[in-house]
Amino acid sequence: MSTPSTQMMRSLKFVKRFDWRQNIIYVGFVVVFILFAILLGDSGFTSTNNLLNIARQTATISIMAVAMTFVIATAEIDLSIGSVAGLASVVSAMAMSSFGLVAGVVAGLAVGLVVGAINGGLVAWLKVPSFLVTLGMLGLVVGVARWITASAPVPIADATFIQIFGGGDFGPLPSLLVWAVVFVAVGAVVMNKTKFGRQVRATGGNTQAAMFTGVNTARIKFYVLLLSGVVAAIAGMLYAGRLQSGRFQWGTGDELSVIAAVILGGTSLFGGRGAVIGSLFGALFIGLVNNGLILAGLDVSQQQVVRGAIIIVAVALSSKKKTS
Amino acid sequence: MSTSPVLAVEMTDITKAFNSVPVLREVNFELMVGEVHALAGENGAGKSTLMKILQGVYQRDSGEVKVLGEVVSLTDTFAARAAGIGMVFQEFSLIPTLTVWQNIFLTAEPLGKFGLINDGLARKKAQEIFDDMGVAVDVTALLEHLPTALWQLTEIAKALAQNARVLIMDEPTASLAKHETNALFELIERLKARGISIIYISHRMDEVYRVADRITVLRDGQNALTAKLADVTPAQIVAAIVGREMSGNLTYEDRSARISKDAVLRVTGLGSGRRLSNISFDLHRGEILGLAGLMGSGRTELVNTLFGIDRAHAGSVEIDGKNVSIRNPGHAISLGLALIPEDRRAQGLVLEHSVQENLTLPLLDGLKGGLLLSTQKIVERAREMIATFSIKVADQRMPVAKLSGGNQQKVVIGKWLGTDPSILMMDEPTAGVDIGTKQEILAMVREIADDGKAVILISSELPELLSVSDRILVLRDGEVVRNFLRADIPSEEFLQLAVQGA
Numbered sequence: 001m002s003t004p005s006t007q008m009m010r011s012l013k014f015v016k017r018f019d020w021r022q023n024i025i026y027v028g029f030v031v032v033f034i035l036f037a038i039l040l041g042d043s044g045f046t047s048t049n050n051l052l053n054i055a056r057q058t059a060t061i062s063i064m065a066v067a068m069t070f071v072i073a074t075a076e077i078d079l080s081i082g083s084v085a086g087l088a089s090v091v092s093a094m095a096m097s098s099f100g101l102v103a104g105v106v107a108g109l110a111v112g113l114v115v116g117a118i119n120g121g122l123v124a125w126l127k128v129p130s131f132l133v134t135l136g137m138l139g140l141v142v143g144v145a146r147w148i149t150a151s152a153p154v155p156i157a158d159a160t161f162i163q164i165f166g167g168g169d170f171g172p173l174p175s176l177l178v179w180a181v182v183f184v185a186v187g188a189v190v191m192n193k194t195k196f197g198r199q200v201r202a203t204g205g206n207t208q209a210a211m212f213t214g215v216n217t218a219r220i221k222f223y224v225l226l227l228s229g230v231v232a233a234i235a236g237m238l239y240a241g242r243l244q245s246g247r248f249q250w251g252t253g254d255e256l257s258v259i260a261a262v263i264l265g266g267t268s269l270f271g272g273r274g275a276v277i278g279s280l281f282g283a284l285f286i287g288l289v290n291n292g293l294i295l296a297g298l299d300v301s302q303q304q305v306v307r308g309a310i311i312i313v314a315v316a317l318s319s320k321k322k323t324s
Numbered sequence: 325m326s327t328s329p330v331l332a333v334e335m336t337d338i339t340k341a342f343n344s345v346p347v348l349r350e351v352n353f354e355l356m357v358g359e360v361h362a363l364a365g366e367n368g369a370g371k372s373t374l375m376k377i378l379q380g381v382y383q384r385d386s387g388e389v390k391v392l393g394e395v396v397s398l399t400d401t402f403a404a405r406a407a408g409i410g411m412v413f414q415e416f417s418l419i420p421t422l423t424v425w426q427n428i429f430l431t432a433e434p435l436g437k438f439g440l441i442n443d444g445l446a447r448k449k450a451q452e453i454f455d456d457m458g459v460a461v462d463v464t465a466l467l468e469h470l471p472t473a474l475w476q477l478t479e480i481a482k483a484l485a486q487n488a489r490v491l492i493m494d495e496p497t498a499s500l501a502k503h504e505t506n507a508l509f510e511l512i513e514r515l516k517a518r519g520i521s522i523i524y525i526s527h528r529m530d531e532v533y534r535v536a537d538r539i540t541v542l543r544d545g546q547n548a549l550t551a552k553l554a555d556v557t558p559a560q561i562v563a564a565i566v567g568r569e570m571s572g573n574l575t576y577e578d579r580s581a582r583i584s585k586d587a588v589l590r591v592t593g594l595g596s597g598r599r600l601s602n603i604s605f606d607l608h609r610g611e612i613l614g615l616a617g618l619m620g621s622g623r624t625e626l627v628n629t630l631f632g633i634d635r636a637h638a639g640s641v642e643i644d645g646k647n648v649s650i651r652n653p654g655h656a657i658s659l660g661l662a663l664i665p666e667d668r669r670a671q672g673l674v675l676e677h678s679v680q681e682n683l684t685l686p687l688l689d690g691l692k693g694g695l696l697l698s699t700q701k702i703v704e705r706a707r708e709m710i711a712t713f714s715i716k717v718a719d720q721r722m723p724v725a726k727l728s729g730g731n732q733q734k735v736v737i738g739k740w741l742g743t744d745p746s747i748l749m750m751d752e753p754t755a756g757v758d759i760g761t762k763q764e765i766l767a768m769v770r771e772i773a774d775d776g777k778a779v780i781l782i783s784s785e786l787p788e789l790l791s792v793s794d795r796i797l798v799l800r801d802g803e804v805v806r807n808f809l810r811a812d813i814p815s816e817e818f819l820q821l822a823v824q825g826a
Binding site for chain 1: 656670673675677685688689696
């Protein structure tokens with residue numbers, strides 16, 4: 001219906017209104033991708049195999065970042081996800097070797113439910129800051145995982161488990177990719193198109209106003225942390241399936257990559273905003289950088305330095321206040 | 325040359341535009357030494373922009389500013405402070421976890437040996453400032469342990485410590501009880517006597533007449549009136565503010581015919597913590613019940629308890645004849661209650677979210693298409709509400725933080741009326757809104773009651789309470805001390821005496 005001139009006006013307006021904080025990740029992603037494609041094209045950066053590899057390697061981070069987006073949108077944090085993934089991987093592997101596939105999956109999920117419920121309960125009803133609760137939980141959960149396995153890996157032989165949880169393909173696609181796409185899609189719809197998502201953002205934006213509006217803010221915080229625990233447990237089982245064993249080290253340090261991915265994606269650490277698709281691109285961005293630095297032939301220490309610097313710059317840009 | 329200047333501030337032909345929308349058009353303002361000059365106007369009339377130019381927050385596009393006879397550039401807030409402009413913030417710029425003296429000298433601490441802070445000297449200087457002000461305060465107390473009235477005085481002391489010659493006070497009595505307000509006015513008199521000039525921004529006419537020497541009214545970014553208060557009537561000032569004569573909205577009309585006999589809400593012996601005890605009253609369909617009382621008398625606690633924010637420990641609440649025990653706000657909403665809270669920014673709105681999102685937050689159940697929320701329904705519902713409550717907003721996707729105070733309040737009211745409550749509780753709904761919006765809100769309150777809903781209205785402005793309430797409860801120390809029918813209240817003075825407990 002609109003004439004070309006009004007359309008142009010609209011696109012001009014769009015350029016003016018462009019929210020850098022929200023969208024810097026997409027710009028950054030494209031810029032870094034093009035840069036690597038030019039510089040590292042000869043090293044096979046753009047090959048289908050390498051690109052699928054990036055997606056596969058970042059899948060677990062992306063999945064956990066979806067849940068973390070909800071946590072951060074309520075202005076809370078969950079530092080325990082990496083260790084929950086580790087514990088879920090070993091518990092799942094142990095239960096599977098004794099009682100079979102279903103028991104293994106149920107046991108893995110139970111780890112996430114229990115840890116998430118404890119985190120959520122302490123934060124929502126006892127009002128303990130989530131930073132402290134989940135920091136304590138991080139150590140506790142790693143301790144339990146090492147204790148019950150005597151720090152040894154638990155092998156997984158169940159072919160079906162490996163096929164479903166990250167080791168195999170669903171048709172032409174790697175199963176990890178399918179898991180990630182499903183989580184991101186469901187997460188984005190829940191955040192933007194459901195009452196729960198709106199209440200999550202209202203709780204993070206102004207807890208008091210949300211409470212006065214009839215939002216049960218304590219329950220929202222509980223659910224969000226419960227969700228984060230369960231999703232971390234699923235991520236742990238995906239590690240277990242891909243690497244065909246349960247190990248307490250799976251997921252170690254993932255909480256930091258996940259938080260970085262979420263902030264990069266435009267979600268505010270102070271709550272009130274939640275960009276699920278942004279978090280996916282945040283995770284992909286980190287994966288892209290990791291992959292590019294390896295292809296560029298940097299050794300591990302150099303990779304760490306460059307990766308840290310890139311993340312600081314990107315997070316600084318994405319948390320810069322919008323200039324109107 | 326040696327004669328001291330008569331004018332503390334002289335702003336001439338000040339013009340300012342934001343994004344080429346003019347906000348101030350050749351505005352003139354002058355403030356004499358030792359004068360209290362009231363500044364009035366509706367929200368959006370340009371008062372705060374003018375004051376922000378004086379504080380160095382905004383830069384003027386054209387015009388000239390002189391402070392104490394000298395042209396100043398006011399390029400930033402430091403320049404303004406150095407020129408002697410002090411601001412008493414409406415939202416306090418104090419750090420609760422520091423002591424009074426630490427706040428007063430924050431960033432200007434007197435230093436002693438080795439560049440360390442000389443605590444003793446700072447304490448002594450802070451005490452001297454308060455002694456000069458004639459206010460007894462323990463300057464070593466942590467601010468968070470002091471009542472809000474003393475925060476305000478600490479703000480003033482902070483400005484004086486920086487040698488301010490001009491103080492800008494923005495709605496300074498908004499959070500004060502009557503006796504605290506009186507103490508503030510006495511302080512203003514003493515400051516005047518010392519040659520301090522004060523710009524006094526207020527929506528409250530009685531205060532302006534009590535404290536100010538002259539008044540300047542801005543309307544639509546232009547000068548509408550400057551006069552000695554001795555020479556103008558309140559009606560003339562109101563006319564200048566709104567640009568038209570006000571209709572008789574502030575006079576009470578007898579609504580008794582519209583009030584139903586049966587009680588929609590019956591409260592018996594309600595108590596909550598140490599702040600409420602033995603509260604009993606009935607509320608009828610179509611009735612507007614006013615709650616009068618001082619700050620801390622239990623008015624806010626009463627509505628918060630009815631809304632399930634505070635817990636009731638004694639007594640009973642009946643809604644439509646059924647005994648209910650209200651667990652939380654969500655439960656209260658399902659029983660047909662709604663509360664427009666006292667502090668709209670902290671309790672009523674998610675400021676960074678859009679107007680549309682704020683308006684529909686309590687209504688999400690009705691805005692689904694299948695399982696998911698329908699954007700179309702949300703947009704349409706918000707558009708209807710914006711029209712119904714004549715909220716002035718260019719784009720409903722705009723963050724609500726960008727609206728004026730009056731329009732923000734309309735968003736809060738609209739959000740609650742959208743839930744179609746049978747009992748609407750409003751806690752200071754007109755605080756800090758301009759007089760035009762105030763009239764609109766009061767008219768809205770009457771319409772809501774005419775619609776058969778019951779209203780509980782809290783207001784510290786007695787004329788407002790008297791103009792709409794059919795019945796007024798007076799609270800003191802958490803108890804109902806009087807229960808008046810509107811017809812039994814002969815005058816504002818009568819009610820004022822009851823509130824004060826005389």
